[in-house]
Amino acid sequence: MEEIEEKILELKKALYKSWSIDTSSKWTRQNPAKGQCGVTALIVNEMLEGDIAKTKIQGNWHFYNIINGKRYDFTESQFETPIEYNNTLSNRSEVYMNTNEKQYTILKQKVLKNVTYHF
Template structure:
């Protein structure tokens, strides 16, 4: 699987449609919950959370490795507490319209790429 291909696609797709906190200077801002959900859809694994700047920050753990596609939104390093979370909690950080937008646009770009994921990732 090519994680960097997914990271590139996420940076292309993130917008005000996927988070009301998005800015051109900080595209990952506010994208953690919705991104954790879409990454979980594609790669499975688990959703975890940690506290950052007074709120929950969601990320994925796949085969014991942390994948935090939205870490760049923060100016300070993240201390990962690895608190188990779930889809329901991550969804509280987003809404149906944002989730649907991000998932549909990520899948569209994935289909345009030259098979960036192994078949068993779906």
Template structure:
């Protein structure tokens, strides 16, 4: 999981979320990240309602994996509601999804991790 987290952190950009900033690179990346993680690792997409709306993350092997939790200043109170790719895609768009997936795959290829 550490390699995946590092790949995601290196891959987030303004092209994968318009809310991205250098100070908070995971901002707005939850839906697109949940989709790419599911592509690579399988599992389920979960959601929790927060101030900004729905927050998406993954469940892998029965364990919650929230790769974008640091975007929030305060800890979330997770509801772990089962979601879907369709709902997570409504939080992003096809271009942002493709940009993040391409960047993550390129990271893995350059690091010889595939």
């Protein structure tokens, strides 16, 4: 497995373990990815670089990452139907409007505790 793919898999596992009500007010045990898209896209962007993209879903922006030309949406499981991605490029400033510093800091600290790979 390519090194970037190993990092992505490691980060994905860490994110799933790290999401909580403290990282999104929409989080539930039944749907831990709910409301996590913005804060997750920021963490992934910081750790693996690449681009942040967005797609409109039910009138709201949904954020995810593009790394080496491939789309990675770690929070797609929050939706019951498949997403029709249009990959509109976004930026960190826009995504920060979808979260807050407290949620971002908490998720980053939890993720860093849950990864074994050096980012």
